[in-house]
Amino acid sequence: MPSTIKDIRDETGLSLATISKYLNGGNVLPKNKEKIEAAVEKLHYQVNEIARGLVTNSTRTVGVSVFDVTDVFNGIILHEIGLQLSHLGYGMLIVDSSNDQTREEKNIRFLVNKKVDGIISLPVAGSSAVLNPAFAADIPVVLLDRQYRDRSLDSITLNNREAAAGAVNYLIESGHKKIAVICARKEYTGHERYEGFKSAMENAGLEIRKEYVLDGNHSMEHGYNAMHKILKLHDRPTAVLSTNYGINLGVVMALNEAQVSYPEDISVVGFDNLMLSNVLKTQLTVMEQPMERFGQKGVEILMQRINEKKENNGSLEHDGHINIVLSSRMHMGGSVKKI
């Protein structure tokens, strides 16, 4: 039903090659250019991307694998990636692993089958072996937010350790010594941030008390429960570091519910603001991630790899990997008291 390049040929009397050339930005005589344009207009012609993809061996589509679509963080990054890609005329095929590595493996295989030009992965974690099908097919991959411990790959991550350490140092400078952390050590970023917390405490010669380390996962629920536990301690810390947005939310809810106010009764430093910031009477002091930069840089590096591959005639090899480490910045709220 939709018109093809052959209809344009019949309409203009030109050859397929000439039309194709013009459609791809080549030079043709002015009068032919007009003929083609008129025919395209008249027949509502649109290039068939599938057919084009078959011969050029490229789909102008990148696969994006996320560990959890329902996560706000993922949402924001997807948004930015989609924006960047659409500027470049690329589409994105999104697959969701629901934090399940088996699913992730299937998803990667699926993307490879769909012949995506590249893959951006916000990995579940675990082993980089899930990416093997992509490597076997010479499809460039860029990691976002998390890295693998067993293999070095192109990646964009946050300076998680420095960020957490910075937050802790700020608390220390403000006079705090008894500092608790609500964290998720088994998650990649959670682990890194805990390590940052730890080294800052150690550098300052401060004790890390066992009951001040509330380990769980990056969720509102964990933040809420952990904060309640902290409030019940006979020897309360004077400050708390929350290592994730979900945890922030839970912390604030628990504080409100217990009618404990910050920074008067306890100081809080969190990670990421998002919509929370619009609502609180006293804004939280948080380490902010440059969310949009994740998406932008991810697309940028991936495109670089895709182009390199084209120049190498399809072979994907380069020496070494690009690891971009984004800086967080401290957003000053009013949730830390000087003591």
Next chain:
Amino acid sequence: MPSTIKDIRDETGLSLATISKYLNGGNVLPKNKEKIEAAVEKLHYQVNEIARGLVTNSTRTVGVSVFDVTDVFNGIILHEIGLQLSHLGYGMLIVDSSNDQTREEKNIRFLVNKKVDGIISLPVAGSSAVLNPAFAADIPVVLLDRQYRDRSLDSITLNNREAAAGAVNYLIESGHKKIAVICARKEYTGHERYEGFKSAMENAGLEIRKEYVLDGNHSMEHGYNAMHKILKLHDRPTAVLSTNYGINLGVVMALNEAQVSYPEDISVVGFDNLMLSNVLKTQLTVMEQPMERFGQKGVEILMQRINEKKENNGSLEHDGHINIVLSSRMHMGGSVKKI
């Protein structure tokens, strides 16, 4: 680099047609079956979906257009759609409109260009004209969550009016007469829910006071500000209806901050629970949407249309449209006081 069906031919000595037939489930002699399987194994052959798509004129990909990827509601629905599609061997091409109709129009065009087999749209709103390219290309479309006012299309929606009316009736049965609503009348679901509120009030012969209708958008911020406004009224309502999850969040935060407790000081009925439910000491009574059903039904109806189209060999015509209206159910929390 990856092996093609021709490599299988060279390996087995069979013809392309026979191999293709077997690969698509046809009958071949046992010895040939073995040969093919061995060759496939040896060469790691995978069908090239692009080439197959070119000739079968189907991509086994559906386009999903969402009004905002960063919205939790969208995230959950995407998750479910992805799950269903992957069971069927379909992929999803997600495009994000950021609540911008111009972008939505571009996105639809993009999906059409990518030759998706069908489109599921959680529309921004406005005019159904944005879908014209899809109709022109005979691509089936199913609407989720929202409908257009200017054209009837296949859709899955919630019984928004009944849901809101049910919530209000429950408040009325509990003895409330002064009921406020925090809503978003310019959004599709918000409008419907407000209408439900209105008719329930009118049926009960209750007055809708202007200062009890807090109109804005479906956001935490609006819920927060509106609740604060309500608390400042000299003649406070005894109950509040929140028409959206974001609003719920803001309402709870405002109440906590003002140290007004529910249901003692004021009763609250909301929409949707999500992670909020894990956290509150007193759970909110809410109208719950069957989120997963949106995704499931959406995929189901779309597949039905795709198959109908195949049977009609390529023509997309059917008499009438399917409108599935999902029922919400009331989740009893403890946020409503009998008075």
Next chain:
DNA sequence: TTCGGATTCTGAATGGTTACAATCCTGTTT
């Protein structure tokens, strides 16, 4: 031998791109 069902093969088709050959055109040389 013939018939007929099952299987296999041939070759066209899908909608484009692209290397290379052919043609056109203009300006320069003889």
Next chain:
DNA sequence: AAACAGGATTGTAACCATTCAGAATCCGAA
């Protein structure tokens, strides 16, 4: 003025990986 060089434009035909009618072949039974 004719011949020619050479760059720009156009056309021819192969190719991409697959599917699918329809023709050809095979094989066992009658």
